[in-house]
Amino acid sequence: MTSWMIRAGSAGEREDWALETGCSGAGFGEVAPLYDADRRDDVVDAVNAVYSDSGDGAVRNFAAQLWALRGRMAVGDLVVMPLKRTPSIALGIITSDYEYLADEPDIQRRHVRRIDWKVTDLGRARVKQDLLYSLGAFSTICQIKRNDAEFRLRTCIERGVDPGARNSSVAAQAAAAPPAEVTIGQEEADDSEANIPVDLARVAADSIASRVIEVFAGHKMESLVAEILRANDYVCMEHGAGTDDGIDLVAGKGLLGLEAPRIIVQVKSQASSVDSPTVQQLHGALKMHDADQGLLVAWGGLTKAARKLVDSHRFAVRVWEADDVVNLIERHYLDLSASIRKDLPLRQIWTLAEDAG
Structure with missing residues (x-):
């Protein structure tokens, strides 16, 4: 079996459709x-018919991705x-x-495979x-091969966490080569892989996030969040470890921190998703x-139920997930x-800048 990445548009515009309909394209x-199109060359001809002005390199790249969808993927992948x-x-x-899907109004949703989505909210x-x-990888479709990828992704489905590569030989391979390699090439061995x-x-964001959770796990994350709030002109006080009222920080505007908006903060640094009772408690x-x-x-994101509850409290509660924290660190780094x-x-x-589709 093989593992594939299929993106849902440069801005995620096909995400909801893909998850709701059980498709990916x-x-x-x-x-x-x-x-x-029973051969790769047939796909090249079909792509060239509409994208010839894009140049030979782009045509080959687009055709490789569509051939993967048409001819290389298999049921069970x-x-x-x-x-x-x-x-x-x-x-x-x-x-x-x-x-x-000839009847699909959005032409970008027509070339598809049916997918049984097992996990829809695995936190990065x-x-x-x-x-x-x-x-x-920037490519819309590519095969994920390196670093024991298929085993690890299937384990993510079963256990909800990446176990890492299984043995020292795999780890040695990862250390000796670039950290990831994906392929969109032909099935033939002479050009089956390309960076x-x-x-x-x-x-970069993932690298920073990895460092943040390594250094600021647990109660140290509260100190980091407090620093970010102070960089945004809040007076922020840490509520203290050991309290059981669901509050880790309190913040407010003004000299004493008593002016609106007055904010209470709960910090969850674990990798697992936060559930709806936590949102309700806050x-x-x-x-x-x-x-x-x-x-x-x-830090580990929200469960579906928690995300729905946050949406119902949208004018009272906001959520910072890992990407939000990293973005704020980057924006206010010199003020920390x-x-x-x-x-x-x-x-x-x-x-x-480059666009990923």
Whole structure:
């Protein structure tokens, strides 16, 4: 069996559709149905018919991805879909051969495989950095091969956490080569593998997140969140370890921190998703503490039920997940304390932007 990554658009525009309908597709909606494309060259011809102006390299790249969807994937293969709208990953199993949904109004949803989605909210914090690197490939469709990827992704489905590579030989292979390799090439051995550019911003964010949870796990995360709030002109006080009222920090504006908005904060640094009772506890504490707003820091993300509950309290409760915390660290890094910056040394790098589809 093989593991594949199929993205859902550069902005995640096909995510909800994919999860709700049990499908996953490649885009490239202008390309005609591929039922008669029994060879890779047939797919190249179909792609060239509509994308010839894009150049030979782009045509070969698009054709390789569509051939993977049309001819290389198999029923029982694993599909991973990194989500854009939440810092999570969806995992499923292919249940059908290639299909073309001619009646689908959105042409970008027509070339598909049917998927039985097993997990739709695996937090990125539960996946190790080398595997996350693989999932940063820019290509819409690619095969994930390196670092014992298939075993680890299937274990994520079964246990909800990435166990890492199984043995020393796999680990040695990972150490001796780039941290991830994906392939969109032909089945033939002479060009079956090719390195694909990765989303450097995504890789950097995952790297920073890995360092953050390594250094600031547990109650130290509360101190980091407090620093971020202070960088945003809040007076912030740590509530103290050992309290049992669901509050870790209190913050407010003004000299004494008593002016609105007055915020109570609950910090959960574990890799597992936060459940709805935690959200309800924070919402209930607003009135008890005479606070205006509640902030839940959920490093490992939220369960479906918790996310739905947060949405119903949207004007009272906000959530920072791992990506939000990393984004705020990057935005306010120079305003953080010297001790925080010593434990989390960062530097800014500018690079040309690329779009991932």
